[in-house]
Amino acid sequence: xxxxxxxxxxxxxxxxxxxxxxxxxxxxxxxxxxxxxxxxxxxxxxxxxxxxxxxxxxxxxxxxxxxxxxxxxxxxxxxxxxxxxxxxxxxxxxxxxxxxxxxxxxxxxxxxxxxxxxxxxxxxxxxxxxxxxxxxxxxxxxxxxxxxxxxxxxxxxxxxxxxxxxxxxxxxxxxxxxxxxxxxxxxxxxxxxxxxxxxxxxxxxxxxxxxxxxxxxxxxxxxxxxxxxxxxxxxxxxxxxxxxxxxxxxxxxxxxxxxxxxxxxxxxxxxxxxxxxxxxxxxxxxxxxxxxxxxxxxxxxxxxxxxxxxxxxxxxxxxxxxxxxxxxxxxxxxxxxxxxxxxxxxxxxxxxxxxxxxxxxxxxxxxxxxxxxxxxxxxxxxxxxxxxxxxxxxxxxxxxxxxxxxxxxxxxxxxxxxxxxxxxx
Numbered sequence: 001x002x003x004x005x006x007x008x009x010x011x012x013x014x015x016x017x018x019x020x021x022x023x024x025x026x027x028x029x030x031x032x033x034x035x036x037x038x039x040x041x042x043x044x045x046x047x048x049x050x051x052x053x054x055x056x057x058x059x060x061x062x063x064x065x066x067x068x069x070x071x072x073x074x075x076x077x078x079x080x081x082x083x084x085x086x087x088x089x090x091x092x093x094x095x096x097x098x099x100x101x102x103x104x105x106x107x108x109x110x111x112x113x114x115x116x117x118x119x120x121x122x123x124x125x126x127x128x129x130x131x132x133x134x135x136x137x138x139x140x141x142x143x144x145x146x147x148x149x150x151x152x153x154x155x156x157x158x159x160x161x162x163x164x165x166x167x168x169x170x171x172x173x174x175x176x177x178x179x180x181x182x183x184x185x186x187x188x189x190x191x192x193x194x195x196x197x198x199x200x201x202x203x204x205x206x207x208x209x210x211x212x213x214x215x216x217x218x219x220x221x222x223x224x225x226x227x228x229x230x231x232x233x234x235x236x237x238x239x240x241x242x243x244x245x246x247x248x249x250x251x252x253x254x255x256x257x258x259x260x261x262x263x264x265x266x267x268x269x270x271x272x273x274x275x276x277x278x279x280x281x282x283x284x285x286x287x288x289x290x291x292x293x294x295x296x297x298x299x300x301x302x303x304x305x306x307x308x309x310x311x312x313x314x315x316x317x318x319x320x321x322x323x324x325x326x327x328x329x330x331x332x333x334x335x336x337x338x339x340x341x342x343x344x345x346x347x348x349x350x351x352x353x354x355x356x357x358x359x360x361x362x363x364x365x366x367x368x369x370x371x372x373x374x375x376x377x378x379x380x381x382x383x384x385x386x387x388x389x390x391x392x393x394x395x396x397x398x399x400x401x402x403x404x405x406x407x408x409x410x411x412x413x414x415x416x417x418x419x420x421x422x423x424x425x
Contacts, residue, residue, distance in 0.1 A: 030315050031321070032344075041304070042300075057372045057373065057410040061378065061405040063379075063402075067400050068400075069086055071398055074275050074383065076126055089119040106135055108120065111334070112334075114338040121138040123171050136172065138191065141154055141157045162185070167206075168187050169192055171184040171227065172242075174231050182210075188205075194344040195345065196345065197314050197344045202223075202307075203223045207250070224245075228242040229276040233364070237254055239251075240276055249264075250264060251265035265366045269286075272292060280415060285359060317343055317344055355375055358371060361412075379403045380399065382396055390406065390407050390408075390416045
């Protein structure tokens with residue numbers, strides 16, 4: 001047999017093997033058992049110029065409480081004390097002397113981060129005017145908490161279907177003055193430890209309104225590619241929700257001639273938006289979880305119009321995870337359990353994150369007013385920007401610190417407030 005014939009035979013064998021593997025991944029009953037049919041379009045990325053110019057105003061941010069906590073996702077404050085929710089399922093309070101105490105645990109005792117579905121993962125937190133704290137746990141639902149005793153009452157359960165689908169990933173919350181809750185169900189298909197699968201599959205995220213009197217939930221917007229940060233405007237005329245997977249924010253009208261309708265508040269963002277907070281003057285602060293630009297497109301920007309490839313990637317990951325699950329069933333060890341947790345988790349794609357971390361200041365009309373950046377990974381993977389006592393606090397869902405910097409050091413002295421001022425809830 002000539003070398004050319006041998007080469008041809010090898011190519012034929014590899015082609016047959018590849019074709020068989022692709023067919024197996026597409027048609028075999030391998031998890032994830034989701035749909036991969038929709039195609040996505042994106043608005044052009046906004047250029048990183050003018051108000052989005054790469055001024056590195058966050059380079060000198062202090063890494064506060066580094067090593068003392070993990071994954072401070074979001075913030076709220078009450079009576080001069082700051083609260084944050086953690087990866088590990090707790091909500092903690094920082095006393096006026098800076099010391100940290102646990103207020104409540106939303107989950108159960110567990111062995112470690114790889115058991116986060118048992119530990120719980122506290123996400124959105126907000127206070128009402130009476131001092132009750134409302135907490136969304138990604139796995140366990142939404143609770144009302146007495147911060148003095150730590151007692152909690154479940155308001156919304158993951159076991160109760162909404163429009164025929166159970167919420168799988170409770171995320172952000174915003175409270176109205178009458179006690180209603182606007183909240184995001186990031187996915188009806190996957191929980192937090194399988195976010196990558198969710199990003200690859202067809203969107204299932206939702207913006208939901210919980211009526212406190214009737215205790216009923218109503219879906220306001222559905223089919224969002226990872227519904228994330230929610231913020232009810234101070235006048236309660238509109239509610240915003242971030243669609244992380246498509247780099248944009250939606251606006252839903254609650255009053256006026258557009259009541260019951262929605263539109264795009266802002267799109268083409270230079271990153272994947274996470275939580276939305278108030279600037280105290282009618283505008284908004286938006287943290288970008290992962291930077292996106294023409295040189296660093298997101299996974300969905302690359303694969304949005306290629307559902308078959310998205311399915312192949314998801315099924316390939318699912319096959320590897322299934323192998324570890326089989327091994328763990330035969331001989332259970334933390335190694336296999338950590339591997340199963342890692343596959344499909346956000347941490348598994350951290351290496352894809354560009355070095356830029358960004359925060360946007362956006363007007364009530366959706367105009368970008370300013371931006372803050374860090375380009376050397378001094379800080380990374382931001383989830384929230386929150387103003388407290390004239391400092392900007394930055395949440396990060398997987399790091400072991402809270403970044404903070406005085407407002408005057410970033411040119412935001414105009415956003416400073418007196419101690420009597422309160423962040424709109």
